[in-house]
Amino acid sequence: MENFxxxxxxxxxxxxxxxxxxxxxxxxxxxxxxxxxFVVLQKSKGLNTIALTINVALVEAILGIIIYFIxxxxxxxxxQKDAFTNYNKDISSLKKLKYLPYTILSACLNALGVISxxxxxxxxxxxxxxxxxxxxxxxxxxxxxxxxxxxxxNGLQILGCILALLGTTILST
Amino acid sequence: MFWLIYAIISCLSxxxxxxxxxxxxxxxxxxxxxxxxxxxIHSFIVIVLLIGLLTIYFFKPSKAINVIDSLKILAxxxxxxxxxxxxxxxxxxxxxxxxxxxxxxxxxxPGVMTAISNGAIILSIVLPFIFxxxxxxxxxxxxxxxxxxxxxxxxDDKFKGFGKLFSKARKKEHKDRS
Numbered sequence: 001m002e003n004f005x006x007x008x009x010x011x012x013x014x015x016x017x018x019x020x021x022x023x024x025x026x027x028x029x030x031x032x033x034x035x036x037x038f039v040v041l042q043k044s045k046g047l048n049t050i051a052l053t054i055n056v057a058l059v060e061a062i063l064g065i066i067i068y069f070i071x072x073x074x075x076x077x078x079x080q081k082d083a084f085t086n087y088n089k090d091i092s093s094l095k096k097l098k099y100l101p102y103t104i105l106s107a108c109l110n111a112l113g114v115i116s117x118x119x120x121x122x123x124x125x126x127x128x129x130x131x132x133x134x135x136x137x138x139x140x141x142x143x144x145x146x147x148x149x150x151x152x153x154n155g156l157q158i159l160g161c162i163l164a165l166l167g168t169t170i171l172s173t
Numbered sequence: 174m175f176w177l178i179y180a181i182i183s184c185l186s187x188x189x190x191x192x193x194x195x196x197x198x199x200x201x202x203x204x205x206x207x208x209x210x211x212x213x214i215h216s217f218i219v220i221v222l223l224i225g226l227l228t229i230y231f232f233k234p235s236k237a238i239n240v241i242d243s244l245k246i247l248a249x250x251x252x253x254x255x256x257x258x259x260x261x262x263x264x265x266x267x268x269x270x271x272x273x274x275x276x277x278x279x280x281x282x283p284g285v286m287t288a289i290s291n292g293a294i295i296l297s298i299v300l301p302f303i304f305x306x307x308x309x310x311x312x313x314x315x316x317x318x319x320x321x322x323x324x325x326x327x328x329d330d331k332f333k334g335f336g337k338l339f340s341k342a343r344k345k346e347h348k349d350r351s
Binding site for chain 2: 018019020022023024025026027028029030031032033034035036037038039040042043044047048050051052053054055056057058059060061063064065067068080082083084085086087088090091093094095099102103104105106107108109110111112113114115116117119120121122123124129130133134135136137138139140141142144145146148149151152153156157159160161162163164165166167168169170171172
């Protein structure tokens with residue numbers, strides 16, 4: 001009985017860690033994304049950054065559409081799990097009128113965020129300053145999530161976020 | 174100081190955008206597949222950016238032509254295109270994993286995951302150092318160390334080793350509560 005509870009506890013801890021491993025994996029992916037963009041800019045100096053942004057969004061949309069058609073095939077439909085759970089059904093639902101204000105607004109805000117960041121580079125004493133201010137979007141996100149969804153941060157997490165902002169500011173300036 | 178206003182607009186836009194995405198994948202009535210949300214949003218982003226490009230073309234053709242020329246360079250050079258595709262694929266994986274991380278822990282404030290995913294900057298400094306010999310300054314090393322400490326704090330007592338420093342304090346906190 002004791003063995004069972006120890007095993008159960010281990011299993012629960014493993015599940016508890018999942019979000020952390022996923023967040024670290026996302027950081028690695030974003031890091032690779034930055035690096036590949038760096039390689040593109042090294043290979044073709046003077047390339048317009050808006051063109052690069054359009055290209056990245058286009059690749060993501062095309063890959064997503066390819067995955068949609070792969071899952072349409074009966075043989076592959078069973079692979080719709082984890083982050084891809086109900087992938088095809090959800091794509092159809094997200095295009096419904098009820099969710100369109102969210103998705104269109106999200107897309108417009110993303111475009112506005114990227115373009116204003118690029119415009120910020122122009123006058124900034126160092127492009128990193130503009131990056132550092134833009135990266136502070138943790139603050140509005142944390143505040144809005146707290147007000148609308150009541151998800152709090154503990155003291156250690158608040159301190160961690162402040163340190164993370166300090167670290168990214170030092171690295172980008 | 175206009176750069177600061179633009180940077181603040183960018184910060185607020187990303188903050189509100191992430192909150193909307195958090196609503197759709199985690200906090201709303203229905204938890205959408207994070208990959209499906211990424212596909213739909215990026216399809217709309219392409220449309221929004223292309224409409225923006227057409228508008229610029231209408232008012233300031235020279236600026237739009239610069240973007241169009243760059244797109245042509247990307248599309249016609251396989252050596253560059255392959256890395257541009259890899260960049261898009263990595264960005265897609267990053268977004269999906271980031272949303273999925275939020276979805277996996279609905280009781281944790283999404284700002285925590287954002288802070289960890291911002292650690293990407295470490296790789297974007299280390300990889301050019303490895304592959305292109307770009308030097309790493311002392312200031313950058315200090316920044317990387319600070320970021321690592323922030324990850325330990327954000328991961329709470331789940332990191333073995335360093336996390337034990339904090340887990341003692343947590344255990345005491347639990348004891349006090351009980």
